[in-house]
Amino acid sequence: MGTSVQVTPLCGVYNENPLSYLVSVDGFNFLIDCGWNDLFDTSLLEPLSRVASTIDAVLLSHPDTLHLGALPYAMKQLGLSAPVYATEPVHRLGLLTMYDQFLSRKQVSDFDLFTLDDIDNAFQNVIRLTYSQNYHLPGKGEGIVIAPHVAGHMLGGSIWRITKDGEDVIYAVDYNHRKERHLNGTVLQSFVRPAVLITDAYHALYTNQTARQQRDKEFLDTISKHLEVGGNVLLPVDTAGRVLELLLILEQHWSQRGFSFPIYFLTYVSSSTIDYVKSFLEWMSDSISKSFETSRDNAFLLRHVTLLINKTDLDNAPPGPKVVLASMGSLEAGFARDIFVEWANDPRNLVLFTETGQFGTLARMLQSSPPPKFVKVTMSKRVPLAGEELIAYEEEQNRLKREEALRASLVKEEEIKASHGSDDNSSEPMVIDTKTTHDVVGSHGPAYKDILIDGFVPPSSSVAPMFPFFDNACEWDEFGEVINPDDYVIKDEDMDRGAMHTGGDVDGRLDEATASLMLDTRPSKVISNELIVTVSCSLVKMDYEGRSDGRSIKSMIAHVSPLKLVLVHAIAEATEHLKQHCLNNICPHVYAPQIEETVDVTSDLCAYKVQLSEKLMSNVIFKKLGDSEVAWVDSEVGKTESDMRSLQPMAGAASPHKPVLVGDLKIADFKQFLSSKGVQVEFAGGGALRCGEYVTLRKVGPTGQKGGASGPQQILIEGPLCEDYYKIRDYLYSQFYLL
Amino acid sequence: MASSSTSLKRREQPTTRDGDQLIVTPLGAGSEVGRSCVYMSFRGKNILFDCGIHPAYSGMAALPYFDEIDPSTIDVLLITHFHIDHAASLPYFLEKTTFNGRVFMTHATKAIYKLLLTDYVKVSKVSVEDMLFDEQDINKSMDKIEVIDFHQTVEVNGIKFWCYTAGHVLGAAMFMVDIAGVRILYTGDYSREEDRHLRAAELPQFSPDICIIESTSGVQLHQSRHIREKRFTDVIHSTVAQGGRVLIPAFALGRAQELLLILDEYWANHPDLENIPIYYASPLAKKCMAVYQTYILSMNDRIRNQFANSNPFVFKHISPLNSIDEFSDVGPCVVMATPGGLQSGLSRQLFDRWCSDKKNACIIPGYMVEGTLAKTIINEPKEVTLMNGLTAPLNMQVHYISFSAHADYAQTSTFLKELMPPNIILVHGEANEMMRLKQKLFTEFPDGNTRIMTPKNCESVEMYFNSEKLAKTIGRLAEKTPDVGDSVSGILVKKGFTYQIMAPDELHVFSQLSTATVTQRITIPFAGAFGVIKHRLEKIFESVESSTDEESGLPALKVHERVTVKQESEKHISLQWSSDPISDMVSDSTVALVLNISREVPKIVVEEEDAVKSEEENGKKVEKVIYALLVSLFGDVKLGENGKLVIRVDGNVAQLDKESGEVESEHSGLKERIRVAFERIRSAVKPIPLSAS
Helix, strand or coil, rough: CCCEEEEEEEECCCCCCCEEEEEEEEEEEEEECCCCCCCCCCCHHHHHHHHHHHHHHHHHHHHHHHHHCCCCHHHCCCCCCEEEEEEHHEEEEEEEHHHHHHHHHHCCCCCCCCCHHHHHHHCEEEEEECCCEEECCCHHCCEEEEEEEEECCCCCEEEEEEEEEEEEEECCCCCCCCCCCCCCCCHHCCCCCEEEEEEEECCCCCCCCCHHHHHHHHHHHHHHHHHHCCCCEECCCCCCCCCHHHHHHHHHHHHHHHHCEEEEECCCCCCHHHHHHHHCCCCCCCHHHHHHHHCCCCCCCCCCCEEECCCHHHHHHHCCCCEEECCCCCCCHHHHHHHHHHHHCCCCCCCEECCCCCCCCHHHHCCCCCCCCCCEEEEEEECCHHHHHHHHHHHHHHHHHHHHHHHHHHHHHHHHHHHHHHHCCCCCCCCCCHHHHHHHHHHHHHHHHHCCCCCCCCCCCCCCCCCCCCCCCCEEEEEEEEECHHHHHHCCCCCCCHHHHHHHCCCCCCHHHHHHHHHHCCCCCEEEEEECCCCEEEEEECCCCCCCCHHHHHHHHHHHCEEEEECCCCCCCHHHHHHHHHHCCCCCEEEEECCCEECCCCCCCEEEEEECCHHHHCCCCCCCEEEEEEEEEEEEEEECCCCCCCEEECCCCCCCCCCCCCCCCCHHHHCCCCCCCEEEECCHHHHHHCCCEEEEEEEECCCCCCCCCCCCEEEEEEEEECHHHHHHHHHHHCEEEEC | CCCCCCHHHHHCCCCCCCCEEEEEEEEEECCCCCCCEEEEEEECCCEEECCCCCCCCHHHHCCHHHHHHCCHCCCEECCCCCCCCHHHHHHHHHHHHHCEEEEEEEEEHHHHHHEEEEEEHHHCCCCCCCCCCCCCHHHHHHHHHECCCCCCCCEECEEEEEEEEEECCCCEEEEEECCCCCCEEEEECCCCCCCEEEEECCCCCCCCCCCCHHHHHHHCCCCHHHHHHHHHHHHHHHHCCCCCCEEEECCCCCCHHHHHHHHHHHHCCCCHHHHEEEEEEEEHHHHHHHHHHHHHHCCHHHHHHHHHHCCCCCCCEEEEECCHHHHCCCCCCCCEECCCCCCHHHHHHHHHHHHCHHHHHHHHCCCCCCCCCHHHHHHCCEEEECCCCCEECCEEEEEEEECCCCCCHHHHHHHHHCCCCCCEEEEEECCCHHHHHHHHHHCCCCCCEEEEEECCCCEEEEEEEEECCEEEEEEEHHHHCCCCCCCEEEEEECCCCEEEEEEEHHHHHHHHCCEEEEEEEEEEEECHHHHHHHHHHHCCCCCCEECCHHHHCCEEEEECCCEEECCCCEEEEEEECCHHHHHHHHHEEEEHHHHHHHHHHHHHHHHHHHHHHHHHHHHHHHHHHHCCCCCHHHHHEECHHHEEEEECCCCCCEEEEECCCCCCCCHHHHHHHHHHHHHHHHHHHHCCCCCCC
16 A cells, blocks of 8 residues: 555635644654744634644745744643654745744744744754755655755745655645746646645636736836835835845846835845855745855845845935835744835825735725724834833842852851751761861851852861862883873864864854844843824735645646645635635545544555566567657566566467556647648538648547646547548557557 | 676577666777767667867868768767867867757867857867867857756656766766666766865765766876965976966866966965066966856855855956967066867977976976977977977976866775776776776776776667666556556656556646547438348447437437447437447447448348358468468468467477367467567457447
8 A cells, every 4th residue: 555644724724824734654753844833823823732742844935924933932832852854945935934933033022932043043954955955854754855945936845755764745835937027937747646746726826927027027026116205115025035036126126227226125034045055045935046156246236236234324324215125924923114204294205015915914904805994003012121110120139149148158058058068977087076167157258259250169167278288199010100192292283273263153144233222231221102004105915925836726726637636725705616626626635624623644555566577578569658658568477586576578479458548649730740740621610620631530439638647648530432541540549549 | 686798698689688777888988088978779869978089180181980870869968178189179069960869968078169160160270280179160150059957857768867076177967877877987087185175076875876987197196286276286396487488278267267266376485475476378267267257156165165255266466368469588488388188289389489498397296198399399309290280398387287186096986886887988098007907906806896998989888778677556456466467558658767667547647648538429321221231230240239329219229339320310320439440340330231221222232141151161261361460470380280380490499280279389488579569460360349348
């Protein structure tokens, strides 16, 4: 029997919630994606918390909050301890995304779900893979091979392929078949007939995607229109995902047009992001790596974009129209929210959304049509304590400190007593009354303590404390003093000194602001006030999500034509729509499980392995067809030396089999072929092909979807008895292989 | 697994194969250093590793022996790193030969390859008249080169391959190739020691069946890196302190970057040296800095951490030098110049100028190819020949401090011990060094299961691998796991080197192929009575069933359970059948019969008599044909007693029963062959089985 596969969604089915799915392959539990939303709603993680400890491996597909946001929290609080697998950019940019999320949140709330250390810990042990690297899982997962493949959508974005015993489970969400400026299109279509495909229906109902050129033109026109009338443009973006594409578009356009309007990219980690992205050229589109190979032009050497890491830099920037890309895209936190509130009431300004906001966020509210005239916003801010509050705080701190000190000293005294007691017990030949000893220490102790240096505590039992003395006795043997050869080894001059100290902070390559925020221990508090913001600026939404649209999704699934299909991550309507479509056209096994509903997608495929004996193979004549070769075999089962089934040639004559025609006839291609042979040929009604004067040829039976999954083709050729008939029949036969 | 070629020759029956032959032929770098190029062939797949030229030769003589192979048959060409002796004949091979396979190298290698070769073309213009390729060829070759990332698995025509970090230089890779389960590791140049900017070579996860490994360092042991660095900086420090000049001839890329890192750091730590200039006289190295800055992912953690603060490849004490004209030769200085072998160019110009002053020093920092001046001066001759043909005394100090990142003996032997490949092929080493290494390795693997080979250029190493062909039977055919003796019939689909057996009607489910049925319908004018047709058909065919058509209620006949004959109208009948050879034949004869009926009736009666006669004649004819075919196949065939045919081949006798097809012989091979041959002959002369399947 095939490999057993179960899929259990933990979050993100029948809605647009973050993605998180449990896929169990022969008892080995994969957690694929571990997402959270920008609101950090812990109730979403409940299903995950129930299974977190049973998970054996985590696979991450994209470097944004929706795909990996819950990782630090799950590692810290939910008992998730499995190794994590991701591509290098997903790891690095995901880390930066989480930093940005944390710092943005910390600014406006007493955020305590996880800390920067938790983020570091969660990402520290990510095992980084490259695209199409077949990684053989060790230990419990023996026999399972995982490999990330290009997904498009975001830098490093992956489709995961899990293979066991030749059966593929493919997880592909948020892929993009279209090539973009910085990314290649997905390679999903190169997988055919996997046992299971898990994919999203997110865009299943979204069909009229505008052509890239037109969209770019509209995008740039809208921006420049607002800039020219003196307005500012805000693009709420993610930290390190889709924003890269936007930066490239703007950069390219600015250098073509010679615009002088400044562009600012403002997140807590913007400069690190771009530094890392600059070294990720291997992961980008062919054109970017080609341009680097030939002219050493790094596309992310941004000449027109200024990277900012705090808001004051933006405030200090020269006045005048500007473009600002700031995180978060949801407008729930981060710089984008502050800027939005500042700019919203000027009708010259533009807020340009490049993706659909997460459900229930400010961005989503603003994207509704018609856009709201007013929005109620709670603005929170972290301010340093001042005046009375500061004094109160300090007093409180001092009190705590004192208490702490008191407790410590109590503990110490206890210890002293204890050690004293033990000394007493081991009391040796000294014939001094213990009581007097005690008195001496008791009366003089504090005085000594002041004089003596730190780290030296005189034994309380000693009469008169003194510095310790170690008698450095040498050992002698018949050759003289015993020496330790190590003492005489000339130490290699450490040439690496310089470097050793430079790289103190290995993973947390943070910007100064970040570092200062981290190290900032000044007392502060969060104050909130509610504002009503008049939205008089223009609000525009354009699609830069970098996901395939509904039509492409359908044709992609049809091309892949999995034996079983699992649909996730979309509103109920879209899920249902795609499910019906696939049931009707692609495959009979389509599942769309609810949260925590386990579907068993074990393939009911029977299979066994046999060895093909040399004797048999020498008599088999292969015929080449596309990239595979086919032949008919008649054989008898035997055993090899190693007790394996092997196929031997038949001893007796093989019983004749029904001949099979193998090949895929496309009527249009055949028409061309015939006309190249000089046969008059034209299409008649109903998909029939009229060849010559009398003969007609047509496909009958259920017409298969692209990919030919629906069964053998039925071709009907009819005509009167004539020479043409036989000629055309011969041509038709030439299109097939007869086995 | 593998058996040596000699043992194969001893076998007397060439029919029993020991497995499939795998050939490895060095076209260059076989018992020499330079022009690395190793050809490999297994099961119809051909791979070329590396494509270098020999730095000590020029023109066509520097190329590997490409004429030993047919370039058009090469499926994949894999380049390990950008050095001249590994990559420089690539433009020639791509543009001037019939090669049309695919070429792969890593990202960093590709970026540097172009710069390096463009420079090479310029430099060698000085001394080489017959250029192998020009800049245009290099640019064209860039379009054909595909990139592969470390660990990424690529499959081309069923050849799977991926690469591991090799150390040595930026982007250097070791390739693991998997053809039908047989793995071959080609190390290229590798180093297991981590240095200032590169990672050490990885240990592959799987043990290969064959390891083609470099042997540059032979049995030498390297000094520890710190000692070498100290010697290097000490020599430089003392030379410049005495007012001398230091020349470091080096390849522009690879080790040069490592040396620059050392020097820059040393200068930073020694303020007294601040006024002494360091030059690197290589515009090429300058251009490549962008590449070094970008591919930090392929470097070690040290450099990546440093990069977090400032770019370690932006040097503070080192300045570039574009040509000798810009160089004001006053006072002590340190110059690193190309080419590394002192063949020509700037390093040679400086050498000629400085060689006779004993205050000066020349540090040779890496492996030097036989035949270059750098190799000659290591032995400290009294005199050297200058570029202008004059001789001059060699007074300058010459130091050989190897920074070449090649594995030394300790690294090689531990690497091989970890992998335990049953076959080791040594390449890329001088013949003597290689023999020493081979001897020493033999002592390391005393169990005798390891073959170590040192082929010379164009000398093939043959190995045999019993590659078991495994097939997976899937779908309906596999519902019941068969026992011994059961038969399995189905379509065998081969894709790459994987086989699947499936039932024909499931072909479209498990593969991208699809099956088709072709239904044919043909109308024939026939005005006679339908019953006549039935009558005639019954005389010829065993099975003719009559029925009525459900729709029209007209009479219909089913001939041989295949062809349906229907009366369409008064004047027409139609034949309908599903295409396959037998049905086509039945339909043809039915058509002929129908046409004959309508032409003339009495003739058939005559034919009927003929038919009886001809049947006897036919029988005789068939026997004649069978006999003739057997003679043509086996030669000595006689009609023996009891009607059996006696066949003699090489002293073996077999008896064949013509009726049953049974063969009796003591020689099983012959028996099998005759049985198969007879079956085929019989199916050719008597194609229609009596009972329909």
